[in-house]
Amino acid sequence: MARRPVWKGQIRLSLVSIPVEIFAATKSGATIAFHQIHKESGKRIRYEKVAPGIGPVSKEDIVKGFEISKGNYVLLTDEEMEEVKLETRRTLELVQFVDQSEIPPLYYDKPYYVVPQDELAEDAFRVVRDALRQSKKSGLGQLTMRGKEYLVALRPCGTGLLLETLHYAEEIQKADDLFSDIEEGKTEDDLLDVASALIAKKSSPFKAETYKNHYTAALKALIEEKRKTGSISDPDEDGADEAPAKGGKSNVIDLMASLKKSLEGAKGKAGAEDDDDAEEEDAKPKPKAATKSGARKPAAKKAAPKRRSA
Numbered sequence: 001m002a003r004r005p006v007w008k009g010q011i012r013l014s015l016v017s018i019p020v021e022i023f024a025a026t027k028s029g030a031t032i033a034f035h036q037i038h039k040e041s042g043k044r045i046r047y048e049k050v051a052p053g054i055g056p057v058s059k060e061d062i063v064k065g066f067e068i069s070k071g072n073y074v075l076l077t078d079e080e081m082e083e084v085k086l087e088t089r090r091t092l093e094l095v096q097f098v099d100q101s102e103i104p105p106l107y108y109d110k111p112y113y114v115v116p117q118d119e120l121a122e123d124a125f126r127v128v129r130d131a132l133r134q135s136k137k138s139g140l141g142q143l144t145m146r147g148k149e150y151l152v153a154l155r156p157c158g159t160g161l162l163l164e165t166l167h168y169a170e171e172i173q174k175a176d177d178l179f180s181d182i183e184e185g186k187t188e189d190d191l192l193d194v195a196s197a198l199i200a201k202k203s204s205p206f207k208a209e210t211y212k213n214h215y216t217a218a219l220k221a222l223i224e225e226k227r228k229t230g231s232i233s234d235p236d237e238d239g240a241d242e243a244p245a246k247g248g249k250s251n252v253i254d255l256m257a258s259l260k261k262s263l264e265g266a267k268g269k270a271g272a273e274d275d276d277d278a279e280e281e282d283a284k285p286k287p288k289a290a291t292k293s294g295a296r297k298p299a300a301k302k303a304a305p306k307r308r309s310a
Helices: 078-082 119-135 188-199 212-230 255-274 287-293 297-309
Strands: 006-012 015-025 064-069 072-075 090-095 096-099 108-117 135-147 150-158 162-168
Touching: 006 135, 015 119, 078 096, 108 119, 119 135, 119 150, 119 162
Parallel strands: 006 090
Antiparallel strands: 006 015, 015 108, 064 072, 090 135, 096 135, 108 162, 135 150, 150 162
């Protein structure tokens, strides 16, 4: 499936305008997303938009509001907001250039890929890309996307350009109150030498594929294990949302309960192996007796009825 651009417009450098498209550079599907599920019925929890004293309202009756005092709002429709004239809605004008290393990392927000819209735009696109690469500069500008005006930085990325949205200065929390208690003492030379040597020993080119999200991988393994064992919700799809699932219970198994059950099963198996006189099928239903009274006591109880019947 072809990717859809999140923004279409033009990059302007002085009198030169380049039609471009911007695409998301990251994807959310690589992480695990969970829904909230009603434990008893196995049904997904959904939320309604509700106005106090009125009840549920439809999407068409909802507008945006800016609170000017407690409970008082200035109302704006989508049409009114669309009519706000901003040059940055369709044009990214590069107004300043800075060294790529000059922007502090904490200002970077989200990356996007930038490509020319068509072959006619490629020549001018390459000129800007190669000029940025040769000068090792990033171009700064602003563009409006998804109802917000962003400060952005533009720099080369392979045969294309990488656009990164930046936080505005007022969005950054200052660290002075956090760092002020750290003393400015001088580091001992021998300690500094050892730390520097360790850094040098572990230094190598950055390769993102080297690092894996172990937590996500473990969650996927757990989900697959529970899927194979049938530990999934089984809501009554034919009934109304308010109706409970069959039997009033859900097949969603609590993880702690599963672990406890596995632990009890393991203890019962250990007790059965120690009982030389018990048959294998008789050992399974009596793990608690074997654990509390010893492995040979159940066998003695079983033998007593045989003596009475003789």
